[in-house]
Amino acid sequence: MNARNLRRLSRILSALLLAVLLCLPVPLAQAEPTTPHPVVKFAGVINAVPPAADYPLGVWQVAGRAVTVTAATRVLPARPVAVPGMWADVTARPAADGTLVAQRIAVMPAEVRIKGPIGEKPADPTGVGTWLIAGVSITVTAETRLSERGAALEVGGWAEVFATETPTGLVAVRLRGIEAQEDITVFGAIQSFDDTRWVLSSIPITVITDTLIIGTPAVGLLAMADATLQADGSLQAWRLKVSVLEPGSYHQPISFTGTVEALPPRGLLGVWTVAGRQVVVSAGTAINQTKGPVAVGAQVYVAGWQANDRVIATLIVVLSSPQASGQFVRFSGLVQQMPANGLIGEWRIADRTVLVTERTRLAGTRYARVGARAEVGGMQAADGTVTATWLIIWPSAGGPR
């Protein structure tokens, strides 16, 4: 072979090497753009799915939005095939033409979820019959699966029910006993909404001016209501969270965990210092104290959004507290005794000693009197004393049933 042939072979080798490089799994020409597209997340009712021959590839309609599923989309579960009416949790990216390309779609059965107190249960020991959970009538059939592993399914206790809508009402698929929670929650599909009333999977929810609404509602999207049970058996939302995240549509969420370094001089509302950050806590901030009371030195999880140099908190969860002792309890009953002066001090409610502190969140204080009906959440010490993290006093005709 002469020098000319060697040069020719060298060129062939170079071309072959170039071809190999171009065929590598992540070619440079298809690399991710340096600026990531915003991610869109939402959950809603599936309106349409691609034809069976193409499934799951093609265009899905979820809560009225078209979402393209490609071979790169993770579809969970892959089988059985989703059908209209089921629910889907979608994570997608807007393409250059504005259409949504799904990264992940989790298909779920259309099961409304309610966590709340059991108001009534049928006499039938098998549980078959009509239950009243968080004021909502639920039919339990022989096919309903029950679990009392977490707590007994008894009147006055709490339950989580997963139910499907039928022409005759909500029918329970699963029903599990749980511990008392700080709030009643309803998770379902938005069927209608206005300034005074939302309907989630056939369950009406009253909305008042103080109700905190997170996200922009739309029919077909899923939403979670944190609510209280009214005297008439209706549910009134203090917070409604729509399962949608549209970048740019509202403040981008942030969350972090840290130690509480400072609290407002009185009460919980105001500016906290958590891990060196200024955190604004308002009446609309949910504070979960089931793991312990708020205190300086407590470890907390903060969720909210950044506003200039401060964090506006929508949720604070106490993860651990130096004052933690005992178990979170929730109960209601008549006020039997109040402090001599003001509201801070020792109460007697439903035959239990309740300590109301400056950190206790109070509602309905204008109704406070011996004989009023009250609802308490707090930490119960070994001697039975409950340090209230919140206390609601109801009008004479009000209160939970």
Add this chain to the structure above:
Amino acid sequence: MMKPAKNSHRITGLLSVLAAAALLIVRPALHPVHAAAAQTPTCRELLVNGGFEEGGTGWSQVSAGGYNLISGFHPHTGSLGAYLGGANQADDRLSQPIALPAGVVSATLSFWWAIATEEPPGTAFDRLTVSLRSTDGAPLADLTTIDNNAVENQWDQAEFDLTGYGGQSLILEFHATTDANNITDFYVDDVSLVVCPAPKTYLPVLFR
């Protein structure tokens, strides 16, 4: 200087090796089970009763609360699945011995899981750890840990490559622990461990 004829042979050989390397590199990355299944019909399931439809057959279960960990409460498919946790101070273990044959080209463990929880977000208070142990109980590897911060009520599939454990006898364990309040349910179903022996390979003759 090399002789032209010898050079030609060497360059031809070099080209062949490069071409073979290119074919190996550009071959699309296939799912090991699917790829093996397509090539070798001898892949087989190693786990006994991975779908739990035969109750506790094949599984050992220990529950601090004394619960039957095989339950019809929330299966992924069929009428039974595993249900761990679901109570405060839970310490539940579900395990099965496995003997991975030597010389397998792939060994893929997969299972479906879901949770329901009352825990607030932010910290992993309750956990389900999936691990491998030696037959004498010594920990070998934690494959994954699922906790109360996972998305609730959505079935998801986890998958792990156990090919590197070929030739070993192991114990596959699902271990759930929960803290003192706010329960978390861990549901597991359709557990599978598919092993595929090495396929017969035919190398092209590149040199005379």
